[in-house]
Amino acid sequence: MSSQQQSLFGFPEQSTPNTQGVKYTGSKLKLLPYIISLLPGLNVTTILDGFSGTTRVSQAFSQLGFQVISNDTALLSKVFATAFLTNKKDPKKYQDLINHLNALKGYAGWFTKHYGGQDFNGSAVQADGKKRPFQIHNTMKLDAIRDEIDTLQLPEIDRCVALVSLILALDKVDSTLGHFVSYLKNWSPRSYKNMQLEVPAIAINAQDNQVFQDDIFQTLKVVACDLAYFDPPYGSNNEKMPPSRVRYNAYYHLWTTVIKNDKPSLFGSANRREDSSDKVSTSVFEEFRKNDNGQFLAVGSIEKLIHHTQSNYIILSYSTGGRATAKELREVIADCATLVKTLAIDYKKNVMADMKWTHQWSADENANQELLFVLKKR
Numbered sequence: 373m374s375s376q377q378q379s380l381f382g383f384p385e386q387s388t389p390n391t392q393g394v395k396y397t398g399s400k401l402k403l404l405p406y407i408i409s410l411l412p413g414l415n416v417t418t419i420l421d422g423f424s425g426t427t428r429v430s431q432a433f434s435q436l437g438f439q440v441i442s443n444d445t446a447l448l449s450k451v452f453a454t455a456f457l458t459n460k461k462d463p464k465k466y467q468d469l470i471n472h473l474n475a476l477k478g479y480a481g482w483f484t485k486h487y488g489g490q491d492f493n494g495s496a497v498q499a500d501g502k503k504r505p506f507q508i509h510n511t512m513k514l515d516a517i518r519d520e521i522d523t524l525q526l527p528e529i530d531r532c533v534a535l536v537s538l539i540l541a542l543d544k545v546d547s548t549l550g551h552f553v554s555y556l557k558n559w560s561p562r563s564y565k566n567m568q569l570e571v572p573a574i575a576i577n578a579q580d581n582q583v584f585q586d587d588i589f590q591t592l593k594v595v596a597c598d599l600a601y602f603d604p605p606y607g608s609n610n611e612k613m614p615p616s617r618v619r620y621n622a623y624y625h626l627w628t629t630v631i632k633n634d635k636p637s638l639f640g641s642a643n644r645r646e647d648s649s650d651k652v653s654t655s656v657f658e659e660f661r662k663n664d665n666g667q668f669l670a671v672g673s674i675e676k677l678i679h680h681t682q683s684n685y686i687i688l689s690y691s692t693g694g695r696a697t698a699k700e701l702r703e704v705i706a707d708c709a710t711l712v713k714t715l716a717i718d719y720k721k722n723v724m725a726d727m728k729w730t731h732q733w734s735a736d737e738n739a740n741q742e743l744l745f746v747l748k749k750r
């Protein structure tokens with residue numbers, strides 16, 4: 373565990389556990405101390421992390437001793453959650469496997485063909501006019517390591533630990549802005565490094581955590597817990613560019629392909645897998661259209677989410693840049709829960725406020741703030 377955090381709002385001091393994850397839009401790494409500060413006093417044992425993404429929040433909850441149920445539609449999240457939340461072995465036992473994978477001789481296979489590029493005096497633009505997210509010396513290692521993970525036919529948790537190790541190593545040598553829908557014109561300095569796998573910082577989990585890879589509304593049918601933490605995609609409230617929302621399936625298609633190793637059909641300048649295309653149906657939380665009553669569909673989904681959750685408490689993460697306005701959120705929350713507490717965190721100004729539902733908050737909603745609502749279900 374890292375050093376003690378400063379005391380927040382008079383709660384006892386909590387340390388923030390060390391977690392690991394890839395670069396991910398909306399990751400709550402920086403928000404972890406604030407989320408954790410909300411837990412004392414709620415008297416909870418089991419926590420559902422309904423949109424777990426990188427699983428950093430799930431990892432922190434688990435290390436703090438809570439029983440965690442981690443859910444996300446993304447395959448990346450399932451693999452990370454399986455490695456970090458269900459491992460029961462001493463992590464040192466994975467060192468021989470990681471050494472073996474690091475020692476493999478690279479070769480130019482499927483990943484190198486589609487995602488590996490050469491260095492033309494710093495430029496990443498290849499002969500076919502496309503850019504690539506990795507340099508060839510690293511995709512050759514990727515080809516060898518990924519094939520070997522299949523050849524070894526590892527037990528499920530070991531396979532996930534190996535995949536997490538590979539993905540974390542690739543994430544350190546990429547040439548991207550943190551997603552895979554477009555790549556940099558010039559190679560990033562880190563892309564010149566040789567990728568090196570390490571044993572992930574996994575814990576030995578004493579409690580029996582659970583992992584789901586499902587739409588949240590399916591998971592809510594079978595999960596009851598003390599607290600649900602929800603961090604749905606926010607959409608964008610940029611009226612000029614409504615579809616400029618983050619689409620996780622498209623942004624992180626390459627991690628899906630590394631995990632599946634299924635050599636899918638690809639399209640577009642970023643060589644995206646075909647099933648990550650905009651034509652394939654997307655999450656209701658990423659929806660940017662309105663319903664017949666003029667309400668954003670994403671707001672209706674949050675209402676449904678709160679309504680269908682079987683828990684005493686809910687912590688809802690939201691950003692003031694998201695689809696829902698203060699008024700809309702107030703209405704959907706008031707419908708089926710009591711607001712216990714609201715935190716507003718402004719990273720740019722480095723300030724935090726403990727807010728009530730005041731006019732002041734509505735007035736501030738143009739500032740780009742991260743909001744944390746603690747709700748008690750009625």
Ligand SMILES: C[S@@+](CC[C@H](N)C(=O)[O-])C[C@H]1O[C@@H](n2cnc3c(N)ncnc32)[C@H](O)[C@@H]1O
Nearest residue numbers: 398399400423424425426445587588603620655
């Ligand atoms: C803001 S991110 C969560 C980030 C996460 N809290 C973290 O710290 O990494 C939103 C996540 O919601 C997931 N998602 C989108 N629609 C979903 C749905 N209907 N059910 C479950 N997960 C969904 C996306 O795959 C994405 O990982």
